[in-house]
């Protein structure tokens with residue numbers, strides 16, 4: 566701005582009449598570029614959403630390729646894909662048009678200004694109001710001034726796409742919930758001894774999924790969460806894992822609010838078997854021990870201890886074979902066992918299991934019970950299950966119904982109520 570005013574003063578000393586052309590043209594140019602810069606930010610934001618949508622669509626289709634084959638959804642899928650692709654292409658086209666139009670107008674203004682200075686300047690020279698040397702000095706000086714302004718607006722225009730990209734990236738990282746290395750957060754107590762859920766409600770998309778849930782679990786306790794499908798059990802587990810935050814109420818770990826705890830330090834204390842097993846397309850060995858803390862022999866010994874003979878064989882035979890995307894080369898039961906062993910080997914005294922044996926055969930369930938029966942003086946065990954044998958081992962059973970706690974009972978009380 567200072568340079569601009571300074572430059573204009575210099576130019577008006579040569580010829581104030583010619584300077585008026587610049588004084589009018591420059592703000593117009595800045596105004597127009599600003600307009601296109603704003604438009605570009607919006608268009609780019611839209612474009613990113615379209616790209617995300619089309620990638621998401623493709624990922625989903627690939628993950629469900631069997632369904633597409635079995636239900637003969639080829640034409641349907643192809644058309645749907647063309648639709649999402651077209652949306653993306655049209656969004657790209659608009660963004661490119663915006664670039665081109667901005668460029669054209671910008672160049673046109675530059676050209677018009679030059680022509681006007683030439684014509685009006687020539688007139689002034691003829692009239693004797695300015696010398697020919699003065700006109701050329703004005704021309705070269707004003708060209709420098711305009712290109713400086715163009716450069717500044719160009720930088721602004723080019724960076725317009727960075728801001729939405731940055732914001733999307735931050736959203737992607739989910740920094741609201743999981744602030745990385747946040748110095749304001751406290752470290753989780755090592756081996757926490759108490760988890761309290763106090764009046765927790767969870768609302769997603771205006772739908773109340775959990776309402777005023779309260780319970781406490783102390784170290785040494787084994788607790789089951791029991792309830793019908795869709796009653797909210799997994800939603801409670803996701804809250805306990807810090808994957809979602811309560812809409813109201815609080816979750817306290819040794820009296821510290823989970824939202825004030827550095828989430829990574831908390832998760833170092835938690836071992837999980839999720840309801841829907843998530844596995845890497847790597848070897849069985851790498852899946853059991855993703856942090857690479859154990860030797861192959863230690864893992865083999867563990868498998869022996871739990872009598873998972875068939876697993877041991879496949880581990881030996883295929884220790885380097887990848888198990889497929891999300892383990893699709895394994896059976897449902899094998900995947901769950903892998904997930905259980907992975908949780909077993911991780912450090913941390915809070916063990917959370919969400920319907921971990923739903924795909925087990927009877928023999929495997931016995932192995933599982935062996936793990937459940939193990940000493941738990943320092944441990945906290947939370948398990949979502951319907952399995953009577955497992956429920957029998959629990960200190961208390963939290964009954965969930967329609968997103969509320971329907972009672973916290975012992976196994977005996979549970980049997981009385983359901984018999």
Ligand SMILES: Nc1ncnc2c1ncn2[C@@H]1O[C@H](COP(=O)(O)OP(=O)(O)O)[C@@H](O)[C@H]1O
Pocket residue numbers: 769770772774792793794795796797798799800801
């Ligand atoms: N991310 C979500 N968005 C919207 N609704 C959800 C979401 N997750 C779960 N729900 C709904 O919340 C209810 C409880 O789900 P969930 O906790 O998975 O039940 P459960 O594990 O007891 O079978 C269900 O009605 C389900 O449709």
Ligand SMILES: [Mg+2]
Pocket residue numbers: 798799800840919
């Ligand atoms: Mg569930």
